[in-house]
Structures are given as structure tokens and as C-alpha cells.
Amino acid sequence: MIDKEKVQPLKFKEEITNNCIMSKEIFDEVVVDNFVLIENAKIFMNYLLSFMGERNFVIILTDKKGTVLEIVGGEYILQKSKEDLNFVKGAMLKESLDGRSAINLAIKQKSPAQVCGDEHQKPSHKSWSCYAAPIMIEEEIKGAICLSTYTKEFNTKALGMVIASAKGIENQIKNHIKTLKIQEQTKYQNAIVENITEGFLTIDKNGILTYINDKGSRILGINKEESIGKHVGELVPFKPIILEVLDTGKGYTDREYVLENFKGGRYHLLKTAIPIWDEDGELIGVIDIFKEIKYVKKMVNSMVGAKANFTFDDIAGKSSKLRQSIKTAKKAAQSSSNTLILGESGTGKELFAQAIHNRSARRNGPFIAINCAAMPKELIEIELFGYASGAFTGGIKGGRPGKFELANGGTIFLDEIGDMPISVQAKLLRVLQDRKIVRVGGDNLFSVDVRIIAATNKNLYEACKNDEFRWDIYYRLNVLTIHIPPLRERPEDIKEITLHLIRKVNKRIGKAIKGINEGALKALEGNCWKGNVRELENVLERSMNICDEEHITIEDLPEAIKQKHSQEVEHEGFQEKIKLMSLEEMEKELITETLMYCKGNVSKASKILNVSRNTLYNKMGKYQLSI
Numbered sequence: 001m002i003d004k005e006k007v008q009p010l011k012f013k014e015e016i017t018n019n020c021i022m023s024k025e026i027f028d029e030v031v032v033d034n035f036v037l038i039e040n041a042k043i044f045m046n047y048l049l050s051f052m053g054e055r056n057f058v059i060i061l062t063d064k065k066g067t068v069l070e071i072v073g074g075e076y077i078l079q080k081s082k083e084d085l086n087f088v089k090g091a092m093l094k095e096s097l098d099g100r101s102a103i104n105l106a107i108k109q110k111s112p113a114q115v116c117g118d119e120h121q122k123p124s125h126k127s128w129s130c131y132a133a134p135i136m137i138e139e140e141i142k143g144a145i146c147l148s149t150y151t152k153e154f155n156t157k158a159l160g161m162v163i164a165s166a167k168g169i170e171n172q173i174k175n176h177i178k179t180l181k182i183q184e185q186t187k188y189q190n191a192i193v194e195n196i197t198e199g200f201l202t203i204d205k206n207g208i209l210t211y212i213n214d215k216g217s218r219i220l221g222i223n224k225e226e227s228i229g230k231h232v233g234e235l236v237p238f239k240p241i242i243l244e245v246l247d248t249g250k251g252y253t254d255r256e257y258v259l260e261n262f263k264g265g266r267y268h269l270l271k272t273a274i275p276i277w278d279e280d281g282e283l284i285g286v287i288d289i290f291k292e293i294k295y296v297k298k299m300v301n302s303m304v305g306a307k308a309n310f311t312f313d314d315i316a317g318k319s320s321k322l323r324q325s326i327k328t329a330k331k332a333a334q335s336s337s338n339t340l341i342l343g344e345s346g347t348g349k350e351l352f353a354q355a356i357h358n359r360s361a362r363r364n365g366p367f368i369a370i371n372c373a374a375m376p377k378e379l380i381e382i383e384l385f386g387y388a389s390g391a392f393t394g395g396i397k398g399g400r401p402g403k404f405e406l407a408n409g410g411t412i413f414l415d416e417i418g419d420m421p422i423s424v425q426a427k428l429l430r431v432l433q434d435r436k437i438v439r440v441g442g443d444n445l446f447s448v449d450v451r452i453i454a455a456t457n458k459n460l461y462e463a464c465k466n467d468e469f470r471w472d473i474y475y476r477l478n479v480l481t482i483h484i485p486p487l488r489e490r491p492e493d494i495k496e497i498t499l500h501l502i503r504k505v506n507k508r509i510g511k512a513i514k515g516i517n518e519g520a521l522k523a524l525e526g527n528c529w530k531g532n533v534r535e536l537e538n539v540l541e542r543s544m545n546i547c548d549e550e551h552i553t554i555e556d557l558p559e560a561i562k563q564k565h566s567q568e569v570e571h572e573g574f575q576e577k578i579k580l581m582s583l584e585e586m587e588k589e590l591i592t593e594t595l596m597y598c599k600g601n602v603s604k605a606s607k608i609l610n611v612s613r614n615t616l617y618n619k620m621g622k623y624q625l626s627i
């Protein structure tokens with residue numbers, strides 16, 4: 001923006017009767033700045049002029065500094081006022097140049113003023129009478145209006161008319177500002193309702209659609225422009241529940257709803273309806289907000305952390321058995337087929353399932369794990385399939401989605417599948433067969449796009465033979481099978497897993513242990529690890545908590561592992577001793593004693609020892625025995 005105060009004096013174009021007129025360029029800017037004032041004043045200026053008579057009067061509008069913005073009047077008086085009073089657009093009426101004048105007084109004093117005939121100081125003004133009033137908005141001066149007539153005589157009506165016009169202009173400007181604010185607000189509100197992910201509509205008290213946003217019209221499958229003004233009942237192939245709100249006056253929040261529109265679109269929604277009341281308590285309409293449940297589920301999943309954290313990089317161990325498991329798992333990641341992971345407890349079945357998900361095409365979808373053994377039988381069905389609204393009389397209102405619905409677009413990990421109650425297995429079969437679920441107590445079929453990874457430490461084949469597990473499920477799950485070997489079958493992995501877990505546990509407990517010394521590692525490698533890697537992790541966490549050094553030592557390990565290790569060391573020492581005695585010392589002792597008995601006769605000694613003379617000589621050489 002140009003600082004007009006600074007540039008004005010340099011831009012004066014011409015001087016008429018000692019007054020100043022600003023350049024066109026600067027005046028244009030002033031006009032822009034005073035646009036609202038000019039636009040709202042014009043009508044009042046014309047009205048005032050027609051009331052007073054255009055032959056004898058000229059009216060000007062100025063900005064708050066006295067710059068003439070608008071002039072109206074009869075042709076002759078306009079010309080005269082130009083010559084005498086410098087009434088021309090862009091002229092700056094200043095006290096320093098004009099002396100005492102009504103317009104300058106009104107601006108300076110912020111109150112109406114009149115100056116007639118000889119009250120003027122400037123000779124050219126003395127034949128005129130002028131009446132001016134300021135235009136004030138919220139106690140701030142915005143400009144002034146001035147009525148002038150070519151006579152020295154005081155006009156009794158003039159000042160009152162000018163004041164009334166100024167008030168009219170002020171009110172007009174205030175309304176204009178209000179309208180602008182409302183328009184701006186409406187723009188914001190429209191931007192909000194058009195850009196929210198929810199569908200949004202309003203109906204009036206007769207059920208007539210008064211507004212619907214784009215998302216809403218997409219879900220209802222209707223044309224926005226054609227539908228506004230119609231009854232909602234005509235727009236959808238069902239009785240809209242929003243009409244109940246008109247009947248009862250009661251709204252609701254997040255009610256589940258499955259909707260089918262005329263175009264065959266099927267939407268699973270969460271709906272909220274808000275009744276609108278006027279000041280007299282009359283129901284005048286309803287606002288309806290509906291969001292697609294898939295977005296709600298996405299949000300729930302991201303909030304509760306339903307995602308897989310581990311990848312194949314997090315699987316430590318290089319034994320050939322583990323490498324084989326990883327190879328199969330990587331193949332499973334490339335497909336979407338049902339996958340079964342077999343392994344003892346704590347071997348890393350969930351770790352593998354997460355790694356598969358994170359490497360699969362579904363990696364951006366949710367990963368939902370559920371342990372079928374850790375839940376009462378009665379609850380597992382609800383947990384997996386959810387329940388429909390009103391499924392429990394007097395119980396929880398509204399429905400709830402189960403894990404299969406929440407896992408839509410991602411992977412569900414059914415841990416301990418061998419413990420799934422046989423009653424629930426029938427429902428599971430339906431999902432495995434056609435990826436469809438029905439909530440407990442409901443009859444709506446929901447399609448789910450879920451990859452199933454199941455795991456167990458049980459022998460499922462035996463379970464099937466004992467009628468504890470369904471063969472049809474077993475065959476459907478057993479498409480891709482990954483065996484994870486127990487830790488005791490791959491002690492060579494223990495070092496790498498230990499170092500990996502030390503790094504992981506350091507972060508968890510805020511320590512900086514660098515590793516493990518050889519003795520302690522040997523003790524870990526010698527342990528049988530019934531609880532597999534989970535047990536190893538627990539042992540390490542416990543040891544790291546008590547470890548004061550940079551490396552875990554045998555002293556930091558649990559008593560049971562220490563004891564087992566020292567027994568082993570003792571046993572190893574004994575074995576070592578026996579081995580030395582029998583192989584070397586004992587042979588040397590036997591040969592020495594036999595030679596002594598035979599008084600150094602090698603032939604006799606070789607017969608007693610049942611070896612050839614040559615062999616005996618060789619052994620004597622080896623043990624440096626002489627006769």
C-alpha cells in the first residue's frame with residue numbers, strides 16, 4: 001500500500017484557487033478505500049438534492065480527511081462551486097487552505113457544523129452557506145456530507161436535513177457491513193459442510209429437503225439441485241428415520257444404519273440427527289449428519305493402534321530352520337491366502353504374522369490380533385463378529401462392530417485358533433468361505449475384505465480327529481503353513497536373538513547395556529527355554545534390570561539358570577577328566593605297570609596287553625617310556 005500521507009504533496013497536479021487536487025492515480029486509490037462509503041452515500045445525496053432542489057444546492061461527500069469523493073448538484077451551481085469552493089473530485093478541503101468551513105469543522109469536531117456568508121474567512125466562500133455533518137461508524141469518523149447553497153442567508157431546514165442524511169448513510173453502511181459479515185460466515189459454513197467427510201442435510205418441519213452437501217447427495221444417490229425443495233421420503237427407497245425426529249422432537253447420536261439408495265448403492269452409516277427449535281419452542285427442522293462407518297473404523301483403528309509394528313527385519317536368528325520359516329513367510333506375504341502359523345508358545349508366531357502383513361499389499365490397512373484362548377467362550381463370538389443394535393434386551397443400546405469388521409481392508413490374526421469354541425467355528429467358516437459376517441442378534445450381511453492369519457501351538461490334525469476342530473476349517477486354514485521351530489532346536493540363534501532383545505529391552509527400560517559376556521551367553525545357550533523367545537526376553541529384562549556393568553554376566557542371570565549352568569560346567573569337567581584318563585593317562589599307566597611286571601620284557605608285555613610288539617614300541621615312544 002502506498003503511504004498517501006507521504007506521497008500526496010508530491011503528486012499535486014494543479015492548484016485551483018490555492019486548493020489542492022490529488023492526482024488521478026492517488027484519487028483512484030482513495031476511491032477504492034472508501035468504496036463502501038461512496039456506494040452507500042450516493043442514494044442519500046441524490047435524495048437530499050431532490051428534496052432541497054438541485055438548482056440551488058450542491059452536495060459533496062468527503063472522506064475523513066476532507067478529500068472530495070462525490071458531488072451532486074445542478075449544472076450551473078456545480079460550476080460555480082468548483083470555481084469558488086474548489087468542489088471537484090479529488091480536491092482536498094483543508095482548513096489551512098480554506099480557512100473556516102463547515103466541512104472542516106464537522107470533520108475536526110466530529111459534530112454537525114454550519115458556516116454562512118461572512119462567517120467564512122476566504123473571500124470566494126463569503127457568498128455561500130454550507131451545512132455539514134460527519135459520518136460516524138462505531139465512534140470512528142468515516143467521512144462527511146456537506147450541503148452548500150449560493151446565498152449568504154441561513155437556511156433553517158438545511159442542517160437538519162444534512163444530519164438526517166448522515167444518519168441514513170451511517171445506518172446503510174452498518175447494514176452493509178453486517179451483510180458482508182453474514183456472507184463471509186455463510187461462505188465459511190458452506191466451505192465446512194462441503195468439505196467435511198460426513199454427509200450433511202437439513203429438512204424443514206414438513207420434511208422438505210432444504211440443504212444437502214455433495215457428500216450427502218452421493219450417499220443418498222440423488223442430484224443435489226433437483227432434490228432441494230422435495231420431500232425426503234420421495235428421494236430414497238425407504239422411510240427416512242430422520243422423519244421420526246419431526247414426530248418425536250427427539251434427536252439421536254451415532255445411530256448405526258444400513259442404507260440402500262435408488263441407484264443400488266449400499267452404505268453402512270453412523271447417523272446423528274439434531275432437531276432445530278425456534279425461539280418460541282416450535283420444531284422448525286432437523287439437521288442430519290451421516291458418516292460412513294468405514295472412516296469411523298479407520299479412525300478407531302489408528303487411535304487404538306491396530307497396526308502391525310514388526311517387519312522381517314525384527315526377526316533375529318540365522319539358523320537354517322528359522323531361515324526356512326522366514327522364506328515360507330515371505331512367500332505368504334505375496335499372497336492373500338489364509339495362512340496358518342504353527343509353533344510353541346513364545347516362538348514368535350505373532351511377530352511372523354505382523355511381518356507378513358507389513359510386507360503384504362494390505363500393509364496400509366489395519367492389523368487386528370485376537371487371542372481365542374484368552375477370552376470366555378461366550379464373548380469370543382461377540383468380539384469377532386460384533387452385535388446388532390438391540391441384540392441384548394435391556395442391555396447395551398446400539399450395535400458394535402466386531403474384530404472382523406474392524407480389520408476390513410487389512411489382516412486379522414487369530415491366535416490360539418485351536419481354542420476357538422466349536423459353536424463359533426461355524427460362523428468362522430462363513431467368513432472363510434465367502435468373506436461375509438452377520439453380527440450377533442442381527443440379520444444384515446456385511447461383506448468384509450480381510451486376510452486371515454491363524455496360529456496355534458496345538459496339533460490341529462489331532463484336534464480334528466477328536467472332533468474339537470472342524471475339518472472344513474482346518475483345510476481352509478491350512479493353505480499356507482509356516483512352522484516356527486522351538487528355541488531349543490536352534491541354540492545357534494540364541495546369541496543373535498539375545499543381542500537383538502538387549503537392544504529392544506534397553507529402549508523399554510531406559511538402560512544402555514552393551515551386550516552379554518561369554519559365560520552368561522553359554523548359560524543361556526544351555527537352557528532348555530520351554531517358553532521360547534518370550535521366556536528368553538523375560539529373563540534378559542530381569543537380568544538387565546539388576547546388571548550394573550556394561551555387559552550381562554552370569555551373576556545377573558536367574559538362580560535356576562545359574563545352577564543349571566554350574567552343574568553343566570562340573571559335568572563337563574568330569575567328562576573331560578574321564579576322557580583324558582581313559583585315552584591317554586590310563587593307557588600310559590597301564591603300559592608302565594605291565595612293563596614293570598614283565599621286568600622290561602617287551603615281547604611278554606605285548607602278549608599280556610594283546611597288541612603287537614611294534615604297537616607297544618610306538619606307544620612307549622608316544623609316552624616317552626623307557627625300559
Ligand SMILES: Nc1ncnc2c1ncn2[C@@H]1O[C@H](COP(=O)(O)OP(=O)(O)OP(=O)(O)O)[C@@H](O)[C@H]1O
Nearest residue numbers: 314315316317344345346347348349350351533534
Ligand atoms: N526370532 C525372533 N527375533 C526377535 N524377537 C522375537 C523372535 N521370536 C520371538 N520374538 C519376541 O518374543 C516375544 C514373543 O513372540 P510372539 O508373541 O510373537 O510369540 P507367539 O508365538 O505368538 O506367542 P503365543 O503363542 O504365546 O501367542 C515377542 O516379544 C517377540 O517380539
